[in-house]
Amino acid sequence: MIESPPPWWHELIDTAGKRERASFGLFLFALMLLGMTGALRSASEPINTDMLSLVGVEGSDPVKKAATRRINHYAERQQIWIVSHPQFERAFEAAKALQADLKDSILYDLPESAALAADADILGIYESYRYQLADEVTLDLVRDGGDTALVGRVERNLYSRAMVIPADVLSEDPFLIRTHFFRNLFRTPPPFAIDRGFMAASVAGSWYYLVPARLTRGAFDFAYQTRISDFSDRLIERYEDRHQVRVVPVGVISYAIENRELALREVRLIGVLSIVMVTLLLISTFRSIYPFSAVAFTIVSSLTAGFFACLVLFQSVHLLTLIGGSSLIGISVDYSFHLLTDSFRAADGGAPSRSPGGGFSHSEERWRVTHGLKTVAPAVTLGLATSLLGFLGLSASGFRGLQEIAVFSAVGLTTAFTGLILCYPWLLAKYEPTRRGSLGLRIAKLWSGLFVRSEPGLITVAALTVLLVLIAPHQGIDNDVRLLAARTPGIERLREQSAFLAGSIVASQFIVVTGDSVEQVLRKEEELRVLLSDLTRSGAISHFNQLSRFVPSARRQAEAYELNRRLYLEPGTAIDLLSQHIGLTDAVVRRGRDAMRETSRPEPLTLAAWLESPAASLARHLWLGEIENQVTSVVTLGGIRDLKLLENQLLDVSGVRLVDNVSDMSAVFGLYVDNALRGLAVAFVLVAGLMIWRFGFRGGLFIMLAPLLSGVLTITMLMFLNEPINLFHIVGLALILGMGMDYVLFLKTSPHRSCAMLAVLMAAVTTECAFGLLSTSAVGAIHSFGLTVALGTAISFLVAPLVAKEPG
Amino acid sequence: MEALSRPLVSSGSIELSLSGFVWKQIDPFHVWLIYDGVSIVEKTVVGRQETLRQVLDPATSSFTRTMFQVMTGSFADLQSTFLIKPRDEDRQSEWSYELEPRDAAIRRAIGRIILSGDTYLNHIRIEESPGNYTWIELTNQRPVP
Numbered sequence: 001m002i003e004s005p006p007p008w009w010h011e012l013i014d015t016a017g018k019r020e021r022a023s024f025g026l027f028l029f030a031l032m033l034l035g036m037t038g039a040l041r042s043a044s045e046p047i048n049t050d051m052l053s054l055v056g057v058e059g060s061d062p063v064k065k066a067a068t069r070r071i072n073h074y075a076e077r078q079q080i081w082i083v084s085h086p087q088f089e090r091a092f093e094a095a096k097a098l099q100a101d102l103k104d105s106i107l108y109d110l111p112e113s114a115a116l117a118a119d120a121d122i123l124g125i126y127e128s129y130r131y132q133l134a135d136e137v138t139l140d141l142v143r144d145g146g147d148t149a150l151v152g153r154v155e156r157n158l159y160s161r162a163m164v165i166p167a168d169v170l171s172e173d174p175f176l177i178r179t180h181f182f183r184n185l186f187r188t189p190p191p192f193a194i195d196r197g198f199m200a201a202s203v204a205g206s207w208y209y210l211v212p213a214r215l216t217r218g219a220f221d222f223a224y225q226t227r228i229s230d231f232s233d234r235l236i237e238r239y240e241d242r243h244q245v246r247v248v249p250v251g252v253i254s255y256a257i258e259n260r261e262l263a264l265r266e267v268r269l270i271g272v273l274s275i276v277m278v279t280l281l282l283i284s285t286f287r288s289i290y291p292f293s294a295v296a297f298t299i300v301s302s303l304t305a306g307f308f309a310c311l312v313l314f315q316s317v318h319l320l321t322l323i324g325g326s327s328l329i330g331i332s333v334d335y336s337f338h339l340l341t342d343s344f345r346a347a348d349g350g351a352p353s354r355s356p357g358g359g360f361s362h363s364e365e366r367w368r369v370t371h372g373l374k375t376v377a378p379a380v381t382l383g384l385a386t387s388l389l390g391f392l393g394l395s396a397s398g399f400r401g402l403q404e405i406a407v408f409s410a411v412g413l414t415t416a417f418t419g420l421i422l423c424y425p426w427l428l429a430k431y432e433p434t435r436r437g438s439l440g441l442r443i444a445k446l447w448s449g450l451f452v453r454s455e456p457g458l459i460t461v462a463a464l465t466v467l468l469v470l471i472a473p474h475q476g477i478d479n480d481v482r483l484l485a486a487r488t489p490g491i492e493r494l495r496e497q498s499a500f501l502a503g504s505i506v507a508s509q510f511i512v513v514t515g516d517s518v519e520q521v522l523r524k525e526e527e528l529r530v531l532l533s534d535l536t537r538s539g540a541i542s543h544f545n546q547l548s549r550f551v552p553s554a555r556r557q558a559e560a561y562e563l564n565r566r567l568y569l570e571p572g573t574a575i576d577l578l579s580q581h582i583g584l585t586d587a588v589v590r591r592g593r594d595a596m597r598e599t600s601r602p603e604p605l606t607l608a609a610w611l612e613s614p615a616a617s618l619a620r621h622l623w624l625g626e627i628e629n630q631v632t633s634v635v636t637l638g639g640i641r642d643l644k645l646l647e648n649q650l651l652d653v654s655g656v657r658l659v660d661n662v663s664d665m666s667a668v669f670g671l672y673v674d675n676a677l678r679g680l681a682v683a684f685v686l687v688a689g690l691m692i693w694r695f696g697f698r699g700g701l702f703i704m705l706a707p708l709l710s711g712v713l714t715i716t717m718l719m720f721l722n723e724p725i726n727l728f729h730i731v732g733l734a735l736i737l738g739m740g741m742d743y744v745l746f747l748k749t750s751p752h753r754s755c756a757m758l759a760v761l762m763a764a765v766t767t768e769c770a771f772g773l774l775s776t777s778a779v780g781a782i783h784s785f786g787l788t789v790a791l792g793t794a795i796s797f798l799v800a801p802l803v804a805k806e807p808g
Numbered sequence: 809m810e811a812l813s814r815p816l817v818s819s820g821s822i823e824l825s826l827s828g829f830v831w832k833q834i835d836p837f838h839v840w841l842i843y844d845g846v847s848i849v850e851k852t853v854v855g856r857q858e859t860l861r862q863v864l865d866p867a868t869s870s871f872t873r874t875m876f877q878v879m880t881g882s883f884a885d886l887q888s889t890f891l892i893k894p895r896d897e898d899r900q901s902e903w904s905y906e907l908e909p910r911d912a913a914i915r916r917a918i919g920r921i922i923l924s925g926d927t928y929l930n931h932i933r934i935e936e937s938p939g940n941y942t943w944i945e946l947t948n949q950r951p952v953p
Contacts (some may be wrong), residue, residue, distance in 0.1 A: 089868070089888060089911075153948070159818050160830055162850040162863045164871055164917060167940035171811040171813040201871070202846055583814040 009375065017370035024582040027422040031301060031415070034254025038308030041315055048316040049220050049260045064659055066533060066627040067512045073632060074621045076219045078110075079251030081211040082497065085244070086385035088200070094245040095198050098235070102213045105225075107231055109214040128607040131596065132140045133181045133552070134560035136529060142563060145576040145705040150175060150567075151581055154684075166482060166616035172589055175487040178561075185549055185618075207265060215384075216654050219253035222260070229257050250497045258490045261779055263319040270323070270773045274330055275299070281762055284341060290431035295336045298416050301423075302332040306412035310404050321404040323782050327628040328409055330770025331739060332416040334763040335380045338746050339420060343373040343433035345752045367433050369425045378754075379742075379749040380449060382418045382694065386681055386687045386745075387738030393683030394734045397676035399669075401781075402731055413788070418464040444758035445636035448801065458705070458802045465709055468716045477673060478724035488778045489538060508661035509643070511635040514627075515655055517795065518607050521631050522553035524655050528635065531649055540646060541759075542639025547607075547622040550615065554604040561601065568596040676730045683737060684708075691741075695748075703748070706796065714792040721787075728781045739767065739789075740796035747804035757801070765795040810939040817820065822946070824879055843872050867917065878907075878923060878932060895922065902926040 016023040031293045048574055081098055085091040102108045126133060141149050154176055157163050165179065173179055191201040192210070199210040217224040232249050239247045278299070310317045317325075340534040345367065391406040513528065515521040525548035530546045552560070567574040579589055610616055611623065640646060643660065650658050684707070692700030711733050718729060743760045750756035771793065774786025809816075820833040831841040838853035841863075848863040863869065877885045883892060890907035901924035909915045922933040928949040935941040 047949060087888075156839070156852070158816055159833065159837055160839055160850065161833070161872070162839075162848065162861070162868050164919060166866045167809050167936050170809060174811070191862075193869070195870070204833045207844070266900055582816065583812045585811060588811045 002378045013370050013373045013377065015375075016422050017368075017425045020429060023422040024426040027301075027377075029418060030306060034305055034312070035310045038311035042311045043218065043315040045222050046223050046311060046316055047322070048279040048318045049222065049225070049256050052603065057707075061657075062628050062634060063514055063630055064657055066625055067632060067799075068659055070624055071510060071621075072222070074357060074766065076252045077215045079213045079215060079249055079253060079376075081207045081213060082246075082250060083211060084246045084250045086206050086589050088195075088202070089208045090243070091207040092195065092200070094239060094247070095211050095244045096242065096729075098239065098247060101235065102211065105231065107216060107228055109216055113367070117429060122614045122618070124177075125605070125610060125615050126182075128600065129557070130178055131564040131599055132557035132561045132602065132604060134177050134554075134556075134563060135181045135184045135549075136526065136533075138177050138180055138182070139556075139563065141557060143587070147567065147577060147746070151574065155581055161526040161676045171498065171591070174584055174588060174592060175564075175574070208563045215251075215253060219251070219256045225253065225257050225260060228253055238243050243693050248497055249350060253799075255491065256493050257426055258488065260319065260493060262488055262491075266774075266779075266782070267322050268776055272769060273773055274766065274770045278330075278333060278766055281765060285438045285644055285758075285762065286343075287434055288431060288436070290428050291336075291340050294427040295333050296342075296426060297423065298332055298336050298356045298419050301419050302328060302412035302416040305415035307409035309411035310408050313407055314400070314404055316780045317408070317782060318401060318402050318404055318700075320332040320779070320781065321408050322781070323777065324785060325408040325412070326407045328412045329764075330767040331409075331735075332412055333766055334742055335376075335383070335416055335420050336424075336757070337762045337766075338380060338750075338756065339369070339372050339424065341755040341762070342439075342752060343367045343431070343473055344758065348399065359584045360604060368429045368433075373421060373424070375643075375751065376746075379745045380417060380420065382690070382745050382749075383738070383742040385690060386412060386741035387413055389683045390680075390734040390738040393679035393681075393737075394676065394731055396664060396679030396682070397672045397727070397730075399672040399676070399727065402676065402727070403670070405731065429641060440761065441754060441758050444761050447761065448753050448757040450801075461709060461713075461799060461802065462705075465713050465716070468720075469712065472716045472719040473722070475499065475719050475722065475724040477670075478726040487780065491778075497625060509640055510659050511636055512624075512657045513633045513655060514630040514657075514666060516631065518631055519554055520631050520655075522548045522551065523555060524653075525633065525635065526553055526556060531653070532635070533713075535642075535646060536648065540640070540642035541637055542641075543635045545622065545634075547619055547633045549564065550619050550622075551607050551610045555677070565596060570591050604647060643761050673727050675728065676727055676734075680730060680734055680737070683734065687741060703741075703803060706744045709799050710740045710792050710796045712735050713795045714788060715792050717795075718788065723787070724782065726781075726784055728784035732785050735789050736792030736796060739763075739793060740800065743796050743800035744804050747800055760797065760800060762795055767793045815943075822879070823952075826880070829879065841872065842874060845876075848872050866911060870914070871917075874921075875932075876917075877919065879929060880930070890921070895924075900953060919922070 006440075022396050030475065051611055083091050083095045083098055094435060099110065103110045138150070145152075154174070157176055158170075165176070169176070170181055191203060192199040192208075193201070194228055195209070198623070200206050215224070215228070218226070218326065229654060236247050236249075240243050254707060257674045278295060279292060286292070298476050303325070306328060307317055310321060375654065388410050391410040395403045395406040397403075497680065511528070513524050525546045529546060529548070535541050575584075575589055575592060607623070609727060622636065624634055626632065637646075647658055647660075650656055684704075687707070688700060688704045690700075691703045694700065695703060713802065714733065714736060715725065715729070722731070742763065744764075746756045746760055750759075768790055771789040774782055775790050776784045778787060818833050819835045820831070822832070826843075828844040829894045830843075833839045836852055840851040840853075842849045842851060848869060849885040850861045850863055852859045852861070854863075863872075874889065876882075886892060887908060889911070891926070893906045893908070895906050903926070904922065904924035907921040907923065909918055909920075917936065919935045919937050922931075922935070923929060924931045925946075928946065930946055931939055931949075932944040932946070934944075
């Protein structure tokens with residue numbers, strides 16, 4: 001079917017052709033305007049490296065959302081340096097030196113760590129409240145076993161080789177109540193314990209000391225990442241050389257840097273190889289610098305426009321978009337190929353062609369861009385329309401990442417299309433197409449000749465499709481948000497190290513406790529502690545940390561005070577019993593009693609006072625303040641081995657919510673998949689409607705066989721490759737819809753079948769190159785996307801000639 | 809201890825090997841400290857009930873490791889942590905050494921360690937300060953197959 005463009009197209013193309021420079025200038029001006037707007041709208045960090053920022057946690061309650069945001073903000077700035085050596089003293093000395101180096105650097109703030117839990121200055125605030133401090137184990141012991149049980153514990157502790165009790169501690173705290181309170185203040189994840197200010201552990205013959213540090217800027221700040229990366233590399237090398245110890249930094253920023261470097265490597269690789277392929281293809285086919293310059297201009301302008309359009313709409317461009325968008329190099333050139341291959345019409349058997357102005361023009365007339373544009377206009381316009389509809393379907397998913405890719409690609413393709421009309425008349429003004437067909441044209445002719453009769457081929461493909469669908473293994477849908485994570489040796493190493501730290505850094509699962517007042521929250525935490533302690537003993541979790549360990553509720557403090565008062569002052573009770581058992585001197589007994597007498601019932605230690613003290617640095621992050629008129633704190637968890645049990649146990653506890661970011665995000669991902677599928681279905685219907693409007697009911701439906709067969713066969717092939725279907729496969733299908741339609745439309749509407757086939761061949765080769773490279777990405781999402789489009793392109797290339805040649 | 813009018817006395821046995829030891833306290837409590845060169849486990853027996861607890865406290869780890877080095881005579885390892893000086897004033901033993909911690913943090917917990925013996929190590933005195941010390945007397949030492 002030979003198409004003529006509508007009259008207004010004539011005018012537009014002719015005008016652009018007559019005013020080449022003005023049109024080119026207009027295009028550049030528009031691009032510049034977009035660039036300036038994008039630059040003004042851009043966030044301070046135009047490149048977003050935070051993978052999880054793409055996934056919104058929708059529908060969750062505002063307290064959970066706010067708590068997650070604050071915890072994420074805290075976790076984002078947390079970094080832990082692991083210092084290891086077979087000898088503990090060497091590891092300790094290196095840890096001290098490293099701590100000093102990090103303190104001197106402007107890139108870090110160093111928190112007062114649990115290390116300093118041994119330091120009297122940090123714990124000074126507790127001195128005024130010393131008779132109000134008792135942990136629940138002590139209180140339970142006395143409640144269940146009386147004073148005898150408490151005395152028995154002191155004896156066992158003194159005789160134990162496993163508990164070192166300094167002499168001055170026994171004088172000041174003969175019942176060891178405060179000793180046990182401070183020992184239980186901060187729970188370290190096993191196998192760590194606190195040694196002279198550092199969390200330390202001996203594992204597999206090496207000693208590991210942890211030096212915590214806080215970043216002065218966010219982990220996703222691009223420039224800051226570079227500085228941290230350089231600083232870390234220098235420090236690691238220096239400690240290995242000078243101290244012969246191994247130091248490894250772990251934290252969100254380490255992941256962010258690895259992801260960033262991976263993304264840049266992949267963008268460079270895909271970009272360079274795609275450009276090399278396109279260059280070789282162009283030079284070998286057209287044997288002229290002008291087509292190459294024109295196509296290079298298309299690639300640059302479409303990538304630039306896509307990038308700045310994302311900045312305008314989203315204020316930043318995600319790494320995922322850059323990687324996916326770099327594949328635009330492979331598809332933005334399709335329209336250029338269709339136009340440029342039209343210049344071979346003279347070499348296409350010398351067949352007379354219908355002039356777009358009506359009548360037939362001799363094929364020996366010199367080819368002009370405007371003639372070519374008028375010939376290819378119907379196909380490229382419809383092609384753009386179908387591609388844009390496909391991207392519209394993508395953006396309906398609600399997933400920010402896909403919306404960015406959709407905008408990037410849609411604007412890029414539209415720019416390529418517009419550039420074709422406004423810029424190519426000037427860019428190709430001196431282009432003299434060769435009259436002798438290239439090898440590519442000969443191959444295209446041969447290939448085209450194979451599809452003289454399309455019916456048997458179409459029936460075969462359809463039958464094969466049905467058969468494969470029936471025997472394909474069912475893979476199911478994969479909603480795991482970890483698709484966004486890359487799998488490289490560097491990132492696997494970070495995962496192992498993070499698992500080793502297991503709870504030393506704030507994880508994605510924690511408990512939010514809410515109440516009407518601070519006292520209520522602290523009491524709820526104390527009640528929750530019983531349940532969590534049971535879960536720790538059963539192994540469901542390895543440890544947990546709570547604010548109420550550091551600031552007991554007023555009720556608990558009153559209980560502790562009463563206990564101490566009774567132990568020291570009630571005649572004939574505990575202090576005397578203890579004295580009998582272990583032989584406390586009269587001086588110690590007297591001192592204890594006198595001190596207790598001098599202490600009138602004190603005011604409890606308040607959270608406000610604690611937050612003002614140096615001790616707050618140990619656990620300030622557990623206090624979230626007021627959120628939605630609810631006083632809120634966080635209980636951090638470590639080493640969760642039975643999440644289901646934990647969830648069930650917390651169900652009936654009021655004012656307590658378990659936050660599981662990974663599950664929540666995966667659930668949201670599931671919603672995105674549903675939305676994307678619906679969006680794709682709607683896009684398919686809209687494209688079908690467009691085809692029916694253009695080619696009539698029968699013709700339109702017949703054309704839709706191409707994307708339908710391509711899509712179904714692609715999904716089937718993915719199943720045979722054991723790929724569970726995920727959101728990014730669906731993204732790929734949307735792209736196949738657009739590209740598949742391009743191929744069919746190029747072949748169906750062009751008067752020069754071989755030229756159109758050459759365009760399709762070149763388009764398929766460049767797309768295969770770009771997306772084939774994407775399928776090798778270490779990021780699961782990008783791999784899925786690339787593999788789907790690579791498969792779909794090959795299938796579309798085979799199916800398009802069958803469908804374009806309508807039977808009868 | 810200065811805070812106590814009488815010493816705390818315990819007794820038991822120690823089984824020592826090249827890779828670790830088992831310190832079995834029998835009286836007044838059944839408490840075992842099991843050290844295998846890496847980990848430390850405390851076993852408490854109360855009636856028929858046995859409780860095992862892994863000891864993660866680095867101060868205890870450090871102390872246990874030191875005791876192992878002392879009992880096995882690993883002076884090369886001890887020298888990295890302690891200044892070792894011979895003592896002439898102990899006339900009841902063939903040899904006697906004083907170990908002084910090099911690190912100030914360790915010195916707060918252990919002021920000095922005095923070792924003495926003849927064929928075997930017989931006495932260990934761990935002083936936190938002059939009035940606060942632990943005195944370990946080892947008797948009936950013998951090799952076992």
